[in-house]
Amino acid sequence: MINGVGAIGRVAALLVAVAAGVSASTSAMTKEPLAKDLFGSMKLPAVSKPQSFGFYSRGCFAGGVAIATDGPTWQAMRLSRNRRWGHPAMIKLIEKLSRDAVADGWPGLLLGDISQPRGGPMLTGHASHQIGLDADIWFTPMPDHRLTPQERENMSAVSLIKKGTHFVDDRLWTPAHEALLKRAASYSEVERVLVNPGIKKKLCDTVTGDRSWLRKIRPFWGHDYHFHVRIGCQPGSNGCKKQDATPNDDGCGKPLAWWFTEEPWRPNKNPDAPKARDVMTMASLPKQCRAVLDAPAPESEAAVTLGSMGITTAAAPSAEPADPDPGPLPVNAYTSPLKQQAPVPQPRPKNNNR
């Protein structure tokens, strides 16, 4: 009996300790809101001249535009996430890639996540995609019919990697996949295209002729049912931190071989450790991101959406004969009809440029 009471007492003491621990961590969290909650609740972009602040995995952006849910050569997936936003250069590039891919024989693009309206860390998924310069594109070709919103939520992509291996499933891989990746890598603004190591290996083993574009194709975990296009910091974004240049070779040697060792696939020793997004507050982001959060929104999503509602993009088929520079976009958050004067985020001081 005494033992029994003692056990109950210990359990009670433990419960008190657990409750105290929970309330302590909650108050620590509520004191300073998490950046993912602030940016994750933004429905529209910051009206401003387009600018990215910080790094792909730690930043935000202003002056974003959305790609339409549907265009002649693309359909956007997972619409409920509201991640069809990017720097105008990124959105313009996706639209161009979709047209070029169709000309190459690909049926059209299924678009995955780009960024939240003002970027920043996300509630779920992606460590990067924070500054409007990253986009995921499915390896699944666009179907020949308009998907319903429900299909766009539920349809699952097909992995190109053979189950239980790190190699491409040869029953699924086609020359059209190679052509699509080559096209994506062909644009000067694209710095990296992330794919599963098995896909990189397939390209290394099979691409003939010009192999220079393989330099931009980078192996990474995941990326077996979609690839990830990353463009560089854009002109006018002094607060955007560049990533290191890729080595000047095809990347098919030693660095790729590492992915086919056991090391990269070891189970995470500490799977419950908080991810960066679970601790990042506004203090973790460039200070301009506060102004990005506070900036006014455009009057509507349609006003800053490209490729729909009769808004034509810079290089629409009706454009004049081949213009090497399609010029500025006809619409972006900066040119929105909003009358209110938009506060433009302050540039970073020079001594804080990294």
Ligand SMILES: [Zn+2]
């Ligand atoms: Zn991605």
